[in-house]
Amino acid sequence: MNEESMVKEINIALLGLGTVGMGVYKLVQRRKNQLPKKLGCSVKVKRILVRNASKIRDGVDNDLITDSWDDILSDDSIDIVVEVMGGLEPAGTYIKQALDAGKNVVTANKDLIAVEGHELLVRAAEQKCDLLYEASVGGGIPVLRPLKQCLAGNAIDTVLGIVNGTTNYILTRMTEDGMEFDEALAKATDLGYAEADPTADIEGLDAGRKLAIMASIAFNSVVTFENVHTEGITRITSTDIRYADAMDCVIKLLAVGKEEDGQISVNVYPMLVPKNHPMASVNDSFNAVFVHGDAVDDAMFYGRGAGELPTASAVMGDIIDISRNLLQNCTGRVGCTCYRNLPIKPLGEVKNCYFFRLQVEDKPGTLASISSVFSQHNVSIKQVIQKPAKKHGSELVVVTDFVKEKDFTKTLEALKHMSMVYEISSVIRVYA
Amino acid sequence: MNEESMVKEINIALLGLGTVGMGVYKLVQRRKNQLPKKLGCSVKVKRILVRNASKIRDGVDNDLITDSWDDILSDDSIDIVVEVMGGLEPAGTYIKQALDAGKNVVTANKDLIAVEGHELLVRAAEQKCDLLYEASVGGGIPVLRPLKQCLAGNAIDTVLGIVNGTTNYILTRMTEDGMEFDEALAKATDLGYAEADPTADIEGLDAGRKLAIMASIAFNSVVTFENVHTEGITRITSTDIRYADAMDCVIKLLAVGKEEDGQISVNVYPMLVPKNHPMASVNDSFNAVFVHGDAVDDAMFYGRGAGELPTASAVMGDIIDISRNLLQNCTGRVGCTCYRNLPIKPLGEVKNCYFFRLQVEDKPGTLASISSVFSQHNVSIKQVIQKPAKKHGSELVVVTDFVKEKDFTKTLEALKHMSMVYEISSVIRVYA
Numbered sequence: 001m002n003e004e005s006m007v008k009e010i011n012i013a014l015l016g017l018g019t020v021g022m023g024v025y026k027l028v029q030r031r032k033n034q035l036p037k038k039l040g041c042s043v044k045v046k047r048i049l050v051r052n053a054s055k056i057r058d059g060v061d062n063d064l065i066t067d068s069w070d071d072i073l074s075d076d077s078i079d080i081v082v083e084v085m086g087g088l089e090p091a092g093t094y095i096k097q098a099l100d101a102g103k104n105v106v107t108a109n110k111d112l113i114a115v116e117g118h119e120l121l122v123r124a125a126e127q128k129c130d131l132l133y134e135a136s137v138g139g140g141i142p143v144l145r146p147l148k149q150c151l152a153g154n155a156i157d158t159v160l161g162i163v164n165g166t167t168n169y170i171l172t173r174m175t176e177d178g179m180e181f182d183e184a185l186a187k188a189t190d191l192g193y194a195e196a197d198p199t200a201d202i203e204g205l206d207a208g209r210k211l212a213i214m215a216s217i218a219f220n221s222v223v224t225f226e227n228v229h230t231e232g233i234t235r236i237t238s239t240d241i242r243y244a245d246a247m248d249c250v251i252k253l254l255a256v257g258k259e260e261d262g263q264i265s266v267n268v269y270p271m272l273v274p275k276n277h278p279m280a281s282v283n284d285s286f287n288a289v290f291v292h293g294d295a296v297d298d299a300m301f302y303g304r305g306a307g308e309l310p311t312a313s314a315v316m317g318d319i320i321d322i323s324r325n326l327l328q329n330c331t332g333r334v335g336c337t338c339y340r341n342l343p344i345k346p347l348g349e350v351k352n353c354y355f356f357r358l359q360v361e362d363k364p365g366t367l368a369s370i371s372s373v374f375s376q377h378n379v380s381i382k383q384v385i386q387k388p389a390k391k392h393g394s395e396l397v398v399v400t401d402f403v404k405e406k407d408f409t410k411t412l413e414a415l416k417h418m419s420m421v422y423e424i425s426s427v428i429r430v431y432a
Numbered sequence: 433m434n435e436e437s438m439v440k441e442i443n444i445a446l447l448g449l450g451t452v453g454m455g456v457y458k459l460v461q462r463r464k465n466q467l468p469k470k471l472g473c474s475v476k477v478k479r480i481l482v483r484n485a486s487k488i489r490d491g492v493d494n495d496l497i498t499d500s501w502d503d504i505l506s507d508d509s510i511d512i513v514v515e516v517m518g519g520l521e522p523a524g525t526y527i528k529q530a531l532d533a534g535k536n537v538v539t540a541n542k543d544l545i546a547v548e549g550h551e552l553l554v555r556a557a558e559q560k561c562d563l564l565y566e567a568s569v570g571g572g573i574p575v576l577r578p579l580k581q582c583l584a585g586n587a588i589d590t591v592l593g594i595v596n597g598t599t600n601y602i603l604t605r606m607t608e609d610g611m612e613f614d615e616a617l618a619k620a621t622d623l624g625y626a627e628a629d630p631t632a633d634i635e636g637l638d639a640g641r642k643l644a645i646m647a648s649i650a651f652n653s654v655v656t657f658e659n660v661h662t663e664g665i666t667r668i669t670s671t672d673i674r675y676a677d678a679m680d681c682v683i684k685l686l687a688v689g690k691e692e693d694g695q696i697s698v699n700v701y702p703m704l705v706p707k708n709h710p711m712a713s714v715n716d717s718f719n720a721v722f723v724h725g726d727a728v729d730d731a732m733f734y735g736r737g738a739g740e741l742p743t744a745s746a747v748m749g750d751i752i753d754i755s756r757n758l759l760q761n762c763t764g765r766v767g768c769t770c771y772r773n774l775p776i777k778p779l780g781e782v783k784n785c786y787f788f789r790l791q792v793e794d795k796p797g798t799l800a801s802i803s804s805v806f807s808q809h810n811v812s813i814k815q816v817i818q819k820p821a822k823k824h825g826s827e828l829v830v831v832t833d834f835v836k837e838k839d840f841t842k843t844l845e846a847l848k849h850m851s852m853v854y855e856i857s858s859v860i861r862v863y864a
Contacts, residue, residue: 141731152748296736
């Protein structure tokens with residue numbers, strides 16, 4: 001037997017052959033000659049599960065295609081199941097059955113991991129199998145492995161990110177080109193950045209799922225999607241963005257995870273971000289994840305949060321990691337690291353600074369009356385600018401100090417009931 | 433036996449108790465209670481090697497201190513040797529002896545890894561031991577593990593970084609506060625960012641070592657410090673920085689590694705970086721590493737490139753990784769990935785764009801004569817601005833298109849010999 005024929009072969013099965021599946025297929029082919037030298041084994045796509053097996057697919061070996069999950073599940077030569085079909089079912093069932101059959105799993109499925117991640121990781125551990133999901137957050141950007149391994153020596157108190165490319169593209173167009181939301185969304189749809197039904201993106205649900213996944217790892221405590229409060233960007237106007245600019249800020253949809261007072265807060269909402277913060281210059285469809293730990297201080301990971309090959313890059317990293325474990329007989333090497341069980345902080349208790357605009361009557365005592373409403377609710381003002389309004393009265397542009405959401409909400413209610421207050425607008429939290 | 437007493441204990445020995453050593457010591461203490469839950473084992477500092485064992489050290493258990501390397505080498509209970517003394521010797525000998533004795537090694541020693549990294553990795557592999565060195569590049573920023581594992585599915589063509597905090601701090605002060613180099617260096621020294629002898633930083637040697645380490649991993653081919661061409665920042669003036677600003681650029685000391693035409697180029701020099709590039713907003717003592725791969729496209733890692741706890745964060749990540757391998761009996765899981773042997777591209781063959789200023793005689797035909805020198809040397813001009821000089825004649829501000837270093841050097845020589853050229857200054861490469 002010559003040396004080459006002795007190289008071990010790792011067999012993978014792809015579940016799904018959409019954008020990410022094709023990317024993984026292409027990348028495995030492209031790296032065919034390098035992997036044996038780099039890893040000491042070759043990686044081969046043995047089977048591909050699709051819904052319609054009769055469809056002709058350019059550039060894909062048709063013998064690999066099957067529409068039968070059982071073909072894969074019962075094939076003992078398949079070491080790694082790569083789930084890139086998305087959605088909760090049947091992906092969830094397939095992954096569980098694969099793990100129960102002792103197969104290792106790589107998935108890019110944020111919907112599933114954000115809901116059932118912990119349960120699946122426990123199941124993987126019982127089988128001494130790997131379940132890796134780097135591609136589920138930040139596309140090609142290495143985020144989860146760095147958090148779980150490189151920064152494992154830290155107590156992390158903050159993990160926040162721009163983790164949805166669609167909304168970041170829309171906000172960038174609104175900022176750079178002065179577009180309104182609808183126009184920018186239409187452009188994102190034209191370019192294929194936004195799906196036909198953009199709800200999950202523009203309402204912050206996609207970012208919320210990714211935050212649940214990141215927060216579980218960062219804080220070593222299970223966080224699921226239902227724990228995350230989500231707000232989208234549909235109410236952001238080009239006026240808001242101009243005002244943000246005047247405050248030397250940009251508006252970004254941030255997924256913010258924090259541990260404080262023994263609780264975890266996980267919230268997705270648009271925020272004013274100071275231009276000198278590294279997150280402020282993350283533009284277009286790029287993503288970034290920012291972390292603060294007690295040892296590492298600030299760190300940030302930046303790159304392509306979606307797309308065929310960037311996402312395939314993350315999936316391939318996981319496949320290679322598992323291959324190394326298979327060669328060393330140590331799959332299941334890094335399992336779930338959620339050894340704590342921290343409560344989720346209710347939104348009302350979360351502290352933020354707030355930016356907003358008030359259109360008020362222009363008469364003596366207005367500012368004093370309004371100020372007294374703030375102080376009654378224990379809200380400190382960081383900055384207030386009064387100027388003539390366009391139509392009538394004055395405009396007050398206010399930035400508060402840190403205040404609990406519930407106290408701020410009460411303050412706004414009180415202001416709304418004042419006769420001298422015509423309108424309250426542009427209420428946006430400030431990242432500080 | 434109760435459950436707790438059954439938790440395995442990983443014993444480490446620290447070689448050196450300077451800034452980084454103290455950081456690691458503190459961090460191991462700080463994480464004492466969490467690690468057993470997170471890892472399934474505890475990590476204990478068993479021994480600390482110092483030069484002067486009689487010195488009293490606040491906050492350190494004196495029983496751990498030894499000045500005898502043999503105390504550590506012959507102690508079979510020590511699983512991991514953490515070398516944080518720095519310098520080539522005796523660190524190199526200690527690491528080799530530790531590996532030969534079957535001990536795993538974590539090091540932060542860029543000087544050593546940039547020279548002997550490959551040899552040491554081969555030695556580690558022979559012993560089926562781990563040799564990890566995440567802290568040697570980018571301090572606390574996860575760089576090497578992401579490159580070697582997360583991005584392992586990519587063909588990487590570019591790895592470049594701002595990997596020296598001292599010079600980045602100096603350039604930031606020159607940019608933001610208009611300081612000259614000497615003044616900014618003095619400030620860096622005051623703040624402890626620059627060492628008493630700042631040569632290794634300001635001449636680009638430190639960045640060159642880190643580049644050799646990153647390039648070896650990125651391009652899967654051994655690159656050592658002697659392969660790296662290094663230029664420092666001592667000749668950069670506040671005038672250069674003002675001109676850069678006028679071109680919408682900042683000046684950064686970049687460590688640039690590229691693979692092209694089957695060759696590797698590794699060069700450290702100051703460059704003009706466009707302000708809209710993510711590297712341009714990496715300021716003060718922060719570091720960042722930027723990567724381009726065929727699948728992931730652009731990615732960047734940003735954070736604290738030095739300091740007690742950030743560096744300890746990287747060392748701890750390595751200790752935890754090895755602990756996991758020890759628990760699974762799979763040390764040596766990821767070894768050297770340099771399976772290629774690419775030649776180094778000579779500096780003369782490296783292509784860059786160049787920025788420079790010419791003080792020239794103000795008479796008809798000057799621009800034509802100068803232009804003909806460029807075209808004789810096959811140098812295309814991207815941009816030229818002519819304006820009256822302060823004293824006499826005109827100033828030409830020139831940006832070339834991509835040109836080989838050797839052709840550009842010949843062009844400069846030819847220009848210097850022209851009687852109509854009074855002075856050539858601010859010759860700086862442009863990152864494009």
